[in-house]
Amino acid sequence: MDPMNLLVIMSDQHNPKALGHAGHPVARTPHLDAMAENGTQYTAAYTHSPLCMPARATFATGRYVHDIRAWNNAQPYDGSIPSWAHRLRDAGHRVESIGKLHFRSEEDDYGFTATHMPMHAVAGLGDLMGCIRDELPLRPNTREVIEKAGRAASSYTRYDDRITAATVAWLREAANHDGKPWVLFCSMVCPHPPKLAPPEFFDLYPLEDVPWPVEATADDGWTMHPATADFRRAFRWDTGFTEAQIRTALAAYLGQISFLDGNIGKVLDALEVTGLARNTRVIYTTDHGDNMGNRGLWNKNALYDDAARVPFIVQGPDLPVGEVVDEPISHLDCFPTILEMAGCAPHEQEADLPGESFTPFIGGSGRSRPALLSQFHGSGSSKGVFTVRTGKLKYIYHAGWPAQLFDLSADPDECIDLAADPTHDGALTAADAALRSLCDPDAIDAEAHLDQAALVDAHGGKEALMARGTYAGSPVHGETATFNALGS
Numbered sequence: 001m002d003p004m005n006l007l008v009i010m011s012d013q014h015n016p017k018a019l020g021h022a023g024h025p026v027a028r029t030p031h032l033d034a035m036a037e038n039g040t041q042y043t044a045a046y047t048h049s050p051l052c053m054p055a056r057a058t059f060a061t062g063r064y065v066h067d068i069r070a071w072n073n074a075q076p077y078d079g080s081i082p083s084w085a086h087r088l089r090d091a092g093h094r095v096e097s098i099g100k101l102h103f104r105s106e107e108d109d110y111g112f113t114a115t116h117m118p119m120h121a122v123a124g125l126g127d128l129m130g131c132i133r134d135e136l137p138l139r140p141n142t143r144e145v146i147e148k149a150g151r152a153a154s155s156y157t158r159y160d161d162r163i164t165a166a167t168v169a170w171l172r173e174a175a176n177h178d179g180k181p182w183v184l185f186c187s188m189v190c191p192h193p194p195k196l197a198p199p200e201f202f203d204l205y206p207l208e209d210v211p212w213p214v215e216a217t218a219d220d221g222w223t224m225h226p227a228t229a230d231f232r233r234a235f236r237w238d239t240g241f242t243e244a245q246i247r248t249a250l251a252a253y254l255g256q257i258s259f260l261d262g263n264i265g266k267v268l269d270a271l272e273v274t275g276l277a278r279n280t281r282v283i284y285t286t287d288h289g290d291n292m293g294n295r296g297l298w299n300k301n302a303l304y305d306d307a308a309r310v311p312f313i314v315q316g317p318d319l320p321v322g323e324v325v326d327e328p329i330s331h332l333d334c335f336p337t338i339l340e341m342a343g344c345a346p347h348e349q350e351a352d353l354p355g356e357s358f359t360p361f362i363g364g365s366g367r368s369r370p371a372l373l374s375q376f377h378g379s380g381s382s383k384g385v386f387t388v389r390t391g392k393l394k395y396i397y398h399a400g401w402p403a404q405l406f407d408l409s410a411d412p413d414e415c416i417d418l419a420a421d422p423t424h425d426g427a428l429t430a431a432d433a434a435l436r437s438l439c440d441p442d443a444i445d446a447e448a449h450l451d452q453a454a455l456v457d458a459h460g461g462k463e464a465l466m467a468r469g470t471y472a473g474s475p476v477h478g479e480t481a482t483f484n485a486l487g488s
Contacts, residue, residue, distance in 0.1 A: 001359050003343020004316065005174075005280040006183045009267065010059075011260050012052065012100060012192040013300060014286035016045075016309045018257055026209050028258045031265035032313065035284060039315030040323035042358075044389065046330050046373040050288040050300040050307040052192075052474075053077070053126060054378070055331070056102050059287070060084065060110065062335025062353045065375055066444045069451055072378035073127040076104040076120070082349065084335045085111030085185070091344045093180045098170060099163040099187035102287075102474065112185070116166055117477040119159075119189065128459055129470045130379035131452035136234040139379065140469055140484040143236050146298060149195035149249035151202040157259060159476040160188045164263040168270040175274035181342045186267060190260045191290070193299065193473060197255025204258055205251040207244070213293035214413045216246055223295045225417070226401045231380040232296050246293050253292065281316030281341055285331070294413070301380045303387045303396050304414050308374040328389045329358050330373050354438075372438045377448040384445030388435045395431030399445035405431065 018024050021033040021041065048058040049065050057070035057077035065071060068081050077083075088095040089111050097112050100119040129137060167186045174182060215222050217240045222232075232238045241249075264284065271277040289307040291297035300307040312329065332355035339346060340357045354372070375386045384399040392409035405419040405428050418424040435441060456462055469485035 001340060002318065003181050004318070004341060005181045005276065006338060006341050007171075007267070007271070007280055007282045008183065008185045008338070009264060009282065009284045010100075010185070010187045011284075011286040012187075012189045013288060013290045014191060014257060014260070014311055015289045015292050015306050016311045017306070018254060018290075018292070019311060022311070025211055026205060027254055028204055029261040031261045031268060032284065032311070035264075035268065035282070035313050035315050038321055039282075039313055040320055040325060042312040042314075042325045042327075042329055044326055044328040045285065045310050045312030046308055046328065046387075047286075047288040047310050048331050048374055049376055049378075050302065050374065051376065051378045052102050052287055052300075053121065055287040059331045059334055060103075062332050062350070062355050064332070064354060064372065064439070065377065066439065066447065069447075071448045071452060072130045073121075074125060074131050074452070074455060076102065076124070076126055077110070078104045079108040079110045082347075083111045084338045085183075087111070087339055087347055087350075088183055088342060088344050089113055091180070093342055093344060094177065094182040095185075096170070096182075097185040097187060098166050099159075100189050101187065116170075117159075117162065119474055119477055122471060122474055122481040125459075126474075127379065127470050128455065128465050128468065131455045132462055132465060133377075133379075133382050133449060133452060136230060136380065136382055137466055138233070139235050141472060143241075145193045145195055145472070146237075146241050146245050146249045149245070149252040151199050151252070151255075152196045153198045154194050154196040155476050155479065156189045156192060156194070156473070157196070157198055157256070160190050160260065160263055163188055164266050167267050171267070171270045171274055171276060175276055181279075183338065183342050188260060188263060189476070191253055191256030195249045195252040195256070197252045198259055201255035201259045201262075202252055203255075205254045207247040207251055210247045210250045210254070213246065213250070213295075214415060215295045216293050217241075217296065223415075225398075225404065227381060227383060227385060227398050228295055228297065228302070230382055231301060234380040235299070237296055237298060240296060249298075250293060253290065278317055281314065281319065283334075283338075284311065284313045284315075285334075286310045301376065301378055303374055303376060303385050305394075305408070305412070308387060325358075328371060328373060330355060330371055333358050372435065375441075375444070377445070377452075384441060384448055386435060386439070386441045386444075388431060388438070390427075390431055390434060393427055393431060395428070395435065397432065397435055397441050399442050403428065403432065 021036040060083040098116040336357040396404040471481040
């Protein structure tokens, strides 16, 4: 693959099924659909952890959560472990970011030659309450995300408009850039909550047309696996929501996705207008998905495909058109892939990276390998959770709780847990062996709890952190977080 400019567009919390080309019945995403039609889409791409900070830290470094100890939203990436941006900059490439990074602070060096209007961890610390995991606190104000969803702009949509405008301006300037290929990381924040969509996008989705989620309420027969019940209770969703609230929240979420799609269209148009499309590849993905009310769950924080799987599309002048790749990949594969696409030679320090460049099987030359696709150790979970896939079978291991097994070909919504079915004992044993060939999940779970307990102690203990509370979402560049204490 010849070196070429690379534009990486990352959104925040985009469910992989909420796309027109993915078969969603009402989602309007014409620009992303066109990108998939003109490029290669990966139908089994996974975040390495369905939570912002660990997802972004592992995307940057190409390393497992447990290797870099980025367990949750209170252990932000600080730049001390080399990122693909460090490697590109050291090799003489121009590599810049615009928008959300969600690393520790602007004082650290993440490898970019320049960063523009970044969003980082609140106070350089993030969500310390998420480190309390042995007795999960009830999260404050979490119901408001659904109850106050609706038809309005937000600080996040305005932030994305600024990111889009800055990206378009950057591309116009870069059209005159000579030398080694550049890499631009354009990171937007929608469709992350609050679930508010500008009126013209909210109105695209009449409430009666919004598809009803799988097991949306207790009356629909909620999945009661202990991990799912724990998550539901910790975020105060266990009392459920009304039909109107659920449909409004989903209309707003889909509206945010259409808003995002419109901004991506402006960026892709700028590539065409400037002539950069002739020598620029584009990757679109998101940091993690969103549960979209399925099983009575919202936000992320679970290893069902709604939250753990991500959209992933690659487009470029030398890449196949209309290609669909079903082989699982992970965001861990992006470190070597980005370097290869830009023409940056691998460094000996990255010889032990768990990911592999996925460029060899763009165009249909597949590969098969065991892969620890995703893991989670954050808020709403008292046990570590891990997943691997073998073909269409997806195995979810819970430290201390029953495992789950799903056949994604027959059951794409993961409603039928095959783990207790004796006819699948062989598949269950093989999947567990594949996981343990890659890591010791119980030891990792113990390490996460120890690290998080130490962080709780370092900040005054459980009672102090519960009094500090947490925030609904990281504020945009230039704004300040508002905290809500436990019981708010």
